Amino acid sequence: MMQRKLALLVGITTFTLLLVLRWEHVIRLVSLMRSEIPSAESEPQTDQPSAEPTLPPWQRAPTETITPIPGSRHFMVSAFKDHRRGGVIRVISIICRQELQPLYCVLCANDDANTDANANASPNAKANGRCMTSQAKVDIHSDHFGFPFHTSDVFCTTTTSQQALYEQASYVSITSDKNTTDNMTFLTIQNHEIKESFKYKFTICISNLFGGYNNALQFAQTMEVYKLIGVQRVVIYNTSCGPDVEKVLRYYSREGMLEVVPWPIDKFLTPSTGWRYDLHHGDIHYYGQLATLNECIYRYMYQSKYLLLNDIDEIIMPYKHGKLEKLMDTLQQQHPNAGVFRIENHIFPKTQFEDTGRFRLPQWRRVPGVNILEHIYREPDRKNVFNPTKLLIDPRRVERTSVHSTLNQFGPVVIVPFDVCRIIHVRAPLQGHLAKDQLLVDKKLWEFEKRLIPSIDNALNQSGL
Numbered sequence: 001m002m003q004r005k006l007a008l009l010v011g012i013t014t015f016t017l018l019l020v021l022r023w024e025h026v027i028r029l030v031s032l033m034r035s036e037i038p039s040a041e042s043e044p045q046t047d048q049p050s051a052e053p054t055l056p057p058w059q060r061a062p063t064e065t066i067t068p069i070p071g072s073r074h075f076m077v078s079a080f081k082d083h084r085r086g087g088v089i090r091v092i093s094i095i096c097r098q099e100l101q102p103l104y105c106v107l108c109a110n111d112d113a114n115t116d117a118n119a120n121a122s123p124n125a126k127a128n129g130r131c132m133t134s135q136a137k138v139d140i141h142s143d144h145f146g147f148p149f150h151t152s153d154v155f156c157t158t159t160t161s162q163q164a165l166y167e168q169a170s171y172v173s174i175t176s177d178k179n180t181t182d183n184m185t186f187l188t189i190q191n192h193e194i195k196e197s198f199k200y201k202f203t204i205c206i207s208n209l210f211g212g213y214n215n216a217l218q219f220a221q222t223m224e225v226y227k228l229i230g231v232q233r234v235v236i237y238n239t240s241c242g243p244d245v246e247k248v249l250r251y252y253s254r255e256g257m258l259e260v261v262p263w264p265i266d267k268f269l270t271p272s273t274g275w276r277y278d279l280h281h282g283d284i285h286y287y288g289q290l291a292t293l294n295e296c297i298y299r300y301m302y303q304s305k306y307l308l309l310n311d312i313d314e315i316i317m318p319y320k321h322g323k324l325e326k327l328m329d330t331l332q333q334q335h336p337n338a339g340v341f342r343i344e345n346h347i348f349p350k351t352q353f354e355d356t357g358r359f360r361l362p363q364w365r366r367v368p369g370v371n372i373l374e375h376i377y378r379e380p381d382r383k384n385v386f387n388p389t390k391l392l393i394d395p396r397r398v399e400r401t402s403v404h405s406t407l408n409q410f411g412p413v414v415i416v417p418f419d420v421c422r423i424i425h426v427r428a429p430l431q432g433h434l435a436k437d438q439l440l441v442d443k444k445l446w447e448f449e450k451r452l453i454p455s456i457d458n459a460l461n462q463s464g465l
């Protein structure tokens, strides 16, 4: 027994050493700025125990989403090829606007792993790769609201002589010092291939979960409404949350509808809790909400036909069509080239309850959070106040987004009429002075009653609430 364990240990150590040595080999060559690396070395052993998911030190773990750029105060988030812009490599980043400095991309091609499917397949093959260094071009998004750190695109440039290698690159890292690649962390370049068919029709990107957010009942109810209107996937960027929401998140991840993306922005920066720098201070707008929204667009560009960019307590609800699919068929027929549809937000104050209490169900009494079925009163439009909008987009027609509108898109932007589709937003009132009879009755959610109640019960039960 002891001998077998010892042999295993020696095997693993040798393997790890091999990986490190081979990576140093690449580093040496990168610093020499050579574009060709001979790949005639002996293959690393592959018959190692599979219980060792060793990631080589240069590759970022899939659970990491925010990585400091060495020698700077900036951060890189994710890397994508953009086919709409001639295949340029874009690294979504968070840049300190006051401390701009020259940045460089180190791009590495992996001879047998040029596609999304196998880019992660064989980290060892990475050491056989070829690398290049090029100037990075930083493009800070325009909607920074005065905060020092902001979402940016870092574009990796190339020259004609490096074009072939650039196109094949499967890993990238940004650095401020082009002379050394010590301690660099490489991101996988995603979206290598254009896809015409998508795994999901409708995906919701929920930008941030933070603080002790524990509105579990509203969240579970909302998820079940989403299902009934045709949403197949929900993506949530998680900084932190309360214990009951945590249980619901775990249930939907298990069940498959939800992707939780870790977003530990508070480990790196002081996030602001509001959007005005002069009032709310902090390093970055709303926990980096804009970085996550833009990341989500590129993450799901070839996974979902449409994306809905809204908050956790908002439901983009078709009022004229039963489901989102019918709504979009109609809208897209009317506006064939449009990729951005703006949907008006409407407030349903959580302070006004419907009188009969028919949805004050005993099994929900102990679940923390707002019961959206009890809030059927909607605030009226105000003169001279625009209703803010949220977005329903074709991600392949959007390049950059803000919260209420896109910043750069391909094709027209459509403002969707209020009677066709609007947002049900149950929250604290904006016009708190209005009495119940000054509000409008809107029982849209009740139309789902039959299927909704049992599915909410099931979700809460399965979540252990």
Ligand SMILES: *[C@@H]1O[C@H](CO)[C@@H](O)[C@H](O)[C@H]1NC(C)=O
Pocket (backbone or CB within 6 Å): 177, 178, 179
């Ligand atoms: C990088 O190397 C060049 C040439 O050896 C040198 O001139 C330059 O100062 C170095 N830059 C840094 C940041 O060390």
Ligand SMILES: *[C@@H]1O[C@H](CO)[C@@H](O)[C@H](O)[C@H]1NC(C)=O
Pocket (backbone or CB within 6 Å): 238, 239, 240, 241, 246, 249, 250, 260, 264
């Ligand atoms: C959300 O993030 C917090 C803080 O990192 C973590 O404790 C929690 O487990 C995360 N929840 C999920 C469902 O990933």
Ligand SMILES: *[C@@H]1O[C@H](CO)[C@@H](O)[C@H](O)[C@H]1NC(C)=O
Pocket (backbone or CB within 6 Å): 457, 458, 461
């Ligand atoms: C909830 O789960 C328990 C077992 O964990 C089961 O006995 C009960 O019938 C379930 N209730 C509903 C409404 O699904």
